[in-house]
Amino acid sequence: PFSSPSIPLRLDLRSVWRRDVWSAAVVFGAETTFDSSRDRLVDDAFPDGWRCGAEAAWAPEIWRKAAVTYDERHLQGHVSRRAGVACWIPLGGGNALRLGYERELAHRIDRPATHELSLAWRFAGLKRLEPRKTR
DSSP: OTTSOEEEEEEEEEEEEEETTEEEEEEEEEEEEEEOSOOOOOGGGSOOEEEEEEEEEEEEETTEEEEEEEEEEEETTEEEEEEEEEEEEEEETTEEEEEEEEEESSOOTTOSOSEEEEEEEEOOOOOOOOTTOOO
């Protein structure tokens, strides 16, 4: 639920195949949501279930990537099927910006939205130190 605190847990098994700049992946997993509130809500408010998905991507550089995705979730009778596209744009210094768009294919009235735009920022990792040096 949108107005009640909860803690989701998702465990995925992901298999990736790579060939040059192309990659493909499939994902299978389980999802559960723990009630961290003291609200009196029905069990459906904190659903459990399984998920699967696939991704095809083109990544000519480590921080540059374009992908097409499909994700399907089955959570206590609610089915969500989403198709999406995403791209990572390098911003220099190891930082990158992710632009994403997903569309709900199931067209269920219990969805908060059928179209979703997202932005994500990937921060650069710390540079490696030479042996015997400290920060």
